[in-house]
Amino acid sequence: MLDRLFTRIAGRVAAFAGQPAAFVIAIATILLWLLSGPVFHYSDTWQLVVNTATTIVTFLMVFLIQNSQNRDAGAMQAKLDEVIRSIEAARNQFIGIEHRTDREIDRIRDEIERECAAGDPDHPAVAALDRLSQRY
Secondary structure: OHHHHHHHHHHHHHHHHOOHHHHHHHHHHHHHHHHOOOOOOOOHHHHHHHHHHHHHHHHHHHHHHHHHHHHHHHHHHHHHHHHHHHOOOOOHHHOOHHHOOHHHHHHHHHHHHHHHHOOOOOOHHHHHHHHHHHHO
């Protein structure tokens, strides 16, 4: 229940924060704060208000954006795993590779690059890279 509520809130806030309207609101808030400076004689309290507000917003946005990013990355990995699973010629050992350590992933990537560099023009990865490079 709490997960679902947090996911809904995080998704909506992250979606709104990425819109031009959110940027305009942020700029307008800062301009309003700047224009109020003379009224408050540019006091320490006046400065503290904007510093505290921006710190709190930044702190909370880090968690919301990280949640959205984790969810997007998880969904992307699930989709890629399904593609790998559904292609008969694909190597199933790549399913779940995101759970390996950085060193293990680097080693696997190096092995794949060596396979492609072996110069076998009939290798599916080499052919795919050739087709991709011809597009650009």
